[in-house]
Amino acid sequence: MKYEYLTNDLIEKIDSYLNKFPYKEQAIIPSLHEILEKYRDIPYKSLEELSDYLQIPLSHIEGIASFYDMFRYKKNARHHIRICRNLPCHLANYQSLLDKIKELTGADIGKNSPDGRWYIELVECIGSCAIAPAFLIDNDLYDGSSLDEEELKKILEKYK
Ligand code: FES
Missing domain, CATH: 1.10.10 (Arc Repressor Mutant, subunit A)
Known part of the structure; x- marks a missing residue:
């Protein structure tokens, strides 16, 4: 084909x-x-x-x-991280989650990571305010509220 x-x-x-x-x-x-x-x-x-x-x-x-x-499309990266920035997620400090994710992946908002593995996007409410700050990796939803760096690393490692 x-x-x-x-x-x-x-x-x-x-x-x-x-x-x-x-x-x-x-x-x-x-x-x-x-x-x-x-x-x-x-x-x-x-x-x-x-x-x-x-x-x-x-x-x-x-x-x-x-x-x-x-x-929305993946801009050629293998995995697409969407982080919610609406008020409940804002109050739950999505910014700190975003900073950690940027640091661990090497990607930036709207920019692929140099290895082409990650693309990060800030999005509006994804209907999961109860687990704010909420984020998606591809179609998997995560609760960012109590993730420490080690746990976040483990999650990211699942996506090759
Ligand atoms: S405001 Fe973030 S999921 Fe609703």
Whole structure:
């Protein structure tokens, strides 16, 4: 198969959008929805593949994917850390959690770690205020309230 993420079933759906709309650019958003539904995330490589398939510049597709919050994508890193910064998490000192995570991963907000393993993003409430400061690694939810550095290290080590 030519693509890793654009599997045949996805390509069929993308084709149906291409047939439906007069301009191929109009197929971008529904295609991103399909990718999100299938993978529960938008892997960066899927953007490259979509760009290749639609023959639309990657920068254009990236622009759309990063404009809409719902299309957050991993920016090419293997793991995506999302730390909540809304009020309850703010009061629970998400900043100190963020500082520790930055130090341990070498990544920064909006920037991959040099080894390409981590990408950090600050997000709005993830519906887990009871365990503030809450954070997600990929789709796994963590309680940051009582984590010491050793425990945090152990969690991070699970993600290669
Ligand atoms: S405010 Fe952080 S999870 Fe709700």
